[in-house]
Amino acid sequence: MIKTFEILTWSKEGARAGRFVFPSKERTTPCYFMTCDFGGGASDLYRIITYINLFEQSNIPTLFNYYYLTVGGTFKTEKWTSQLENCGDMVDFIKFIRKCFFDEGFVRENLQFRETNWNPIIMLDSGSGNFLRDEIEKARREEEVVAAFEKMIPDYIKFAFKHDFNIEIAMDFARKYTYRKGETRDEIYRRLSAHFSKDKESNMCLVRSTLENVKKLGRNKETMIYVPLRGETPDQFREYLRMILKLEEKIGEKFDGFAIAGLADYRTKSNEIWEIPSDAKRRVKAGLIIGKAAKAIRQELLKIRDQRPIHGLGIGDVFNIIPLVAAGVDSFDCHSPWRRATDGAKESIDFVFDRNAKGISFSKYLIPAVDSKGDVIKDNKKDVLRYVQLHKVSDDVVCDCYVCRKYSLKEIKKFYSNGGEDYLFARILLYAHAVFQHDYMCKSVFRMIKDGEALKQLIEEFSDNELKRDLLKVYSHIFQETSGKKITNFFASA
Numbered sequence: 441m442i443k444t445f446e447i448l449t450w451s452k453e454g455a456r457a458g459r460f461v462f463p464s465k466e467r468t469t470p471c472y473f474m475t476c477d478f479g480g481g482a483s484d485l486y487r488i489i490t491y492i493n494l495f496e497q498s499n500i501p502t503l504f505n506y507y508y509l510t511v512g513g514t515f516k517t518e519k520w521t522s523q524l525e526n527c528g529d530m531v532d533f534i535k536f537i538r539k540c541f542f543d544e545g546f547v548r549e550n551l552q553f554r555e556t557n558w559n560p561i562i563m564l565d566s567g568s569g570n571f572l573r574d575e576i577e578k579a580r581r582e583e584e585v586v587a588a589f590e591k592m593i594p595d596y597i598k599f600a601f602k603h604d605f606n607i608e609i610a611m612d613f614a615r616k617y618t619y620r621k622g623e624t625r626d627e628i629y630r631r632l633s634a635h636f637s638k639d640k641e642s643n644m645c646l647v648r649s650t651l652e653n654v655k656k657l658g659r660n661k662e663t664m665i666y667v668p669l670r671g672e673t674p675d676q677f678r679e680y681l682r683m684i685l686k687l688e689e690k691i692g693e694k695f696d697g698f699a700i701a702g703l704a705d706y707r708t709k710s711n712e713i714w715e716i717p718s719d720a721k722r723r724v725k726a727g728l729i730i731g732k733a734a735k736a737i738r739q740e741l742l743k744i745r746d747q748r749p750i751h752g753l754g755i756g757d758v759f760n761i762i763p764l765v766a767a768g769v770d771s772f773d774c775h776s777p778w779r780r781a782t783d784g785a786k787e788s789i790d791f792v793f794d795r796n797a798k799g800i801s802f803s804k805y806l807i808p809a810v811d812s813k814g815d816v817i818k819d820n821k822k823d824v825l826r827y828v829q830l831h832k833v834s835d836d837v838v839c840d841c842y843v844c845r846k847y848s849l850k851e852i853k854k855f856y857s858n859g860g861e862d863y864l865f866a867r868i869l870l871y872a873h874a875v876f877q878h879d880y881m882c883k884s885v886f887r888m889i890k891d892g893e894a895l896k897q898l899i900e901e902f903s904d905n906e907l908k909r910d911l912l913k914v915y916s917h918i919f920q921e922t923s924g925k926k927i928t929n930f931f932a933s934a
Contacts, residue, residue, distance in 0.1 A: 444606075444664055445469075445697070445749050445770075449890060453766045453919055454738060457889040458749070462606050462662055465499075465561050468886050469749070470765045472756055472878040473501040473563050473773040478537075479508030479521045485778060487864050489534055490541045494872045496558040497842065500879050503773045504530060504605075506596060507567025511574075529604040530562050548861050563773070564605040565753070566596060568614040572636060576629050585632065586642055589613070590649045597653055601660035609699050609753065610650045612643050612668040637702060640680060643670060647684055648691070655693040664696035666751055671702070673713050674736035681740050697749040698737065700769070703730050704754030720913075723759045727914035730755045731763035735918060738768030758806065758874070759825050759907075761881045763914050766895050777874035780804040780827040781867045784856075789863055792831045792853045802829040803856065803867050805849070806874040808839045809902060814884030816901040824904035825877075830856060830870070841876035843869050 448457045448468075458469040474495070478486055495502075509521055520537050527533040535556060542553040568589075575588045593611050600608035615637035636642055647667055654665060667684055671677035681698070688694045703709075706726045711718050716728045730752060737750060749770040756764065756772030764772055784803035791797035804827035811817055819838040835849045847855075847869060855866035888898055899911045 444662075447747055451766075451889045451892070451894065453895060454735070454768045455765045455885070455889050455895060456768060456770060457886050458770055460501075460561055460606070462561060465559065465606065467499075467501055467561050468883075469770040470761070470882045470885055471501055471771050472761070472875070472882050473503040473751075473771060474875045474878075475503050475505075475773055475775045475778060477505045477508050478534075479505065479510075479518070484782075484864055487541075487546065488868060488871070489538050490547050491865065491868050491872075492534060492538060492558050493554070493556040494842065494868070495560070495875070496556050498876065498879060499558065499560040500875060501561040501563065501771070503563040503565055505565055505567040506599065507570040510599070524603070527603075531559050533603070534558070546861075548865050561606045563607040563609065563751075564600050565609045565773075566611045566614075568612055572613055572615070572633055573629065576632050582632065582635070582642075585636070586645055589646055593646065593649045594653050594657070597650070597657060597665075600663050600665075601657070604660070604662045606662055607664045607666060607697070607751070609751070610665055610667045610695070611646050612670065612701060613637055613639070613646070614668070614701060615705075637670070638672065640670075640683065643668075643680075644683060644687065648687060651687065651691045651693045651695070655691065666697040666699040666749075667695040668699045668701035668753065669737060671733070672709075674732050677733050677736050678740045681737055685744070685746075695748070697751060697770075698741075699751045699753050700730070700733055700737065700755065701753045703733055703752075706730070706755075716917075721910065723757075724910050724913055726755075726757065727760050727763045727911075728917055730760055731767045731914060731918040734764055734767035734769045756878065758809075758878050758881060759911070761878065761885065762895050762899065762911060763918060765882075765885050765889075766915065766919060774878075776827075777806070777871050777878070780806070781871035781874065784830070784867070786859075786863075788831070789857050789859050792857050795832055797831055802831050803870055804828060805830050805833045805837075805870055806877055807833075807837060808841070808873075808877045808880070809904075809907070810877070810880045810884045811838075811840050812842075812876075812880055814880055814887050816884075816898070816903070818903050821903040824902060824907045827874075839873070839877075841873055841880070843873040843876065 444460060444462055446459055448459060450456055460467045476488055509524060524533050527536055575585045579585050589611060596611055613636035615633045669677055669680055671680055706729045709729050714729050714732060716725055752764055752769050752772035754774060756774035757776050781803050783801050785801045788800050788802045791800055806827050807820055807823045808817060809824045817838050833849060852866050852869050855862040888895060896915060899908055902908045
């Protein structure tokens with residue numbers, strides 16, 4: 441197995457401080473992977489490439505989507521994604537595309553081109569929800585869909601190896617939970633996608649095929665392969681993990697880590713089967729669901745002293761970071777920062793300085809909880825770790841992230857109001873600001889684990905009483921007995 445991940449220390453809750461080490465790249469964990477779905481057409485996301493130097497100092501780990509980089513490229517980007525075959529790794533490709541964007545004018549007026557030192561750890565997700573939609577449209581039959589996915593697997597693995605992705609999420613059957621192409625109106629799609637996302641046998645076919653192909657192709661020194669874990673309850677996650685462990689032993693090949701899948705659409709999960717209070721608010725419900733699933737998986741691995749890393753797919757909302765890490769998760773991603781930054785309708789540019797404007801959707805600003813050093817910001821006492829519509833954000837919000845040090849909120853609003861490329865730039869600044877907050881939260885949590893402190897202490901420091909109350913509710917339900925006893929040290933055996 442590729443040894444590119446190590447555990448540095450554990451906390452009594454089971455939180456892990458670790459480290460990824462790849463050639464020329466290193467990152468402590470827990471860590472957040474920002475999404476960069478280059479090739480996807482929604483909301484001009486590809487413009488991040490122009491301004492990727494916003495992230496070069498922090499080199500925040502980044503996730504790309506195989507579907508968008510290959511068959512799913514839109515009219516806006518497909519002429520560039522086709523050039524990937526001529527480049528080495530994704531870092532070289534992004535640097536090449538960035539120069540193309542400057543040459544074609546996809547940039548703010550008078551902004552001069554300079555080379556970037558951006559070189560993060562890079563993850564590749566399959567984008568299987570999009571592949572599943574496409575294959576159901578073509579095949580319309582269960583067995584043909586399974587065969588089509590198995591046929592994709594060798595090319596998917598070779599793609600990750602060729603372009604030196606550091607982590608690849610193995611192919612599985614994932615159901616989409618955002619619908620942009622009218623999928624919900626297709627009865628066959630609804631039926632088959634629901635079936636595949638829950639069917640263990642179909643997914644295990646893909647797990648087996650992945651292991652067999654990795655064994656046949658041999659390992660790439662830079663690429664870790666994570667297997668997605670699926671389930672509707674904690675017990676189902678445990679059962680699915682056991683099936684994978686048995687299959688690894690049978691084939692004689694192991695995955696390098698695990699990925700929690702299928703929980704991003706937590707709204708569809710029943711409170712009853714997850715033993716969640718019926719009056720739980722949305723973010724409390726989400727935190728409880730992901731925490732219980734993660735805890736179940738980590739406990740099962742610890743029974744056999746297996747310390748492989750766990751990644752949370754699509755569930756790394758900034759509120760969920762503490763529950764995820766305390767449950768034993770090492771890394772995670774989430775698309776919320778981009779979705780919230782691009783919520784705004786074009787007409788909102790005329791009203792961004794009007795705090796009383798109503799009936800218009802605005803891009804949103806994340807109220808930060810910690811600063812760039814990982815210390816709690818005491819001055820922010822309301823709506824902390826929530827996304828607030830830009831026109832309602834007070835100019836006295838305290839933040840020292842890279843974006844907010846360079847641009848005041850007034851300047852960001854002014855860019856937003858200008859329209860055109862300035863408007864796109866403002867939304868990217870809002871996205872980058874939110875990404876930095878995720879990164880700073882991870883660094884704060886890492887420091888507490890290294891110092892031997894319980895994560896509950898971090899929660900207690902927050903000045904926003906509502907945030908504190910919600911996080912403590914999640915924390916106590918997952919890690920404490922209802923009688924108020926001390927946290928169960930189920931990680932002691934590790």
